Amino acid sequence: MKWLDKIPLGTLVIAALLLGLAPFTPEPHMWEKLKMLADGTLIRPIDIFDLLMHATPAVLLAIKLMRLPRA
Secondary structure, eight states: OHHHHHSOHHHHHHHHHHHHHOSOSSSOHHHHHHHHHHHTOOOSHHHHHHHHHHHHHHHHHHHHHHHSOOO
């Protein structure tokens, strides 16, 4: 996971916020797709891909934060 350690934390934060909230109106895709997942209506391949695309930076950010040394 050295490739993840090379990515600056700020870059991941910005990417997670931008992709997680885009498009900003009427409703962020990530929220819409998570609601579809909870309802059991996330079945179309394009919707699954969309969720993965928008969630990837947030997942990478979470992994990077867990790997940070604790003081």
